[in-house]
Amino acid sequence: MADVDDVSILEQSSPDNSGKEFMIGFMENSIIKRKDFDIELFITTASSSKVLVRVTAPKTKYPHLNETLQVSNGEVKQLSISNKFRHIGTEFSSKGILITSTDEVVVYGINKEFYSTDGFLGLPTDVLGTKYFAATYAPATRYCLILIVGVHDNTNVNIKLGDNNGVRVIYGGITYGKGDSFEVKINRFSTFQIHSSGDLTGTCVTSNKTVSIFSGNIKTAIGRGKTQDHLVEQLVPVDRWGKRFLAMSTPDRTAGDIYRFIASERDTEIIVKFQTQGRRTTSDTLRLSLPGHWTYKWYDSNTLLSITSSKPISVLQYTVSQYNDLGDPSMMIIPPIEQYGADYTFTTPKYSQGSYFNYLLFVVRNSEKTWIEDKW
């Protein structure tokens, strides 16, 4: 539990991750030993009445997907979906998956394979936007990925590749490098995945209508170790980025965590105050000159971070590969303080080989600490 003195802005009405319509897709994962797994959706609700949920992919005939399920408060429904819904390479397809419900639900997607799993929190279509910056990881053991899923017909999408050496996307017979841009037109349920062995972090995707975007890696090692995993998050549009964040190390690790910071505007100054257990509070000042530029810091385990920036940024936390400890890579978007909620309904995934240890990390105001301790 982190002690927090400076959480003063909590907007109760801020947009959240529960909704009645989601448009999602699944990126490429690495299948080994012919042990391919289904992809998974976890759906739950805070609603007090029974909620009917429909999951469809009307533009994909094979495999067929048209499921209806019912979920109530306190219940988590798991739905297995054919892994044929994943994409391969730079690919145009129609594998958009639509989730609609009679009341607000919370959706998690898990892209699970043998030794290669990561999950994402689904964002409802009413919080999607028209401008995004991708987050991936490099040096990538395999390719970095971006998946664009169409929410509306006749959507024009511009993709401006990040300013990173080694970026290389081949589309329509043309090779695009760092800083290059190209356009595609997509419809509702259309999907377009691009891949690059160079880092796609900071790649800017803009569109004339809202789109749903996922980014990450097929399966990669992170940091000094060799263990690899799939990386994925559903991206938060730039207009919902924030300036104040709190983060903490992955529990029970000693290899530390890597954080990446992506700028949305020119001349962004980021101050990271951090305190590692048993040491004094210190701070780093990071500067990013252009939109889509990013930097990273590797902080020791058992560290609490308080991050403030002069302009809206995205903060990503990367769990690193095993290095004289236990744990595997994953990628997580850190929500800004401005979007903290008072209620959370969540679930935990199952490991492809058995079971995980599950951890709940939460941040609470110092003034409310006693209340939490009383209730716990």
Ligand SMILES: [Ca+2]
């Ligand atoms: Ca993730």
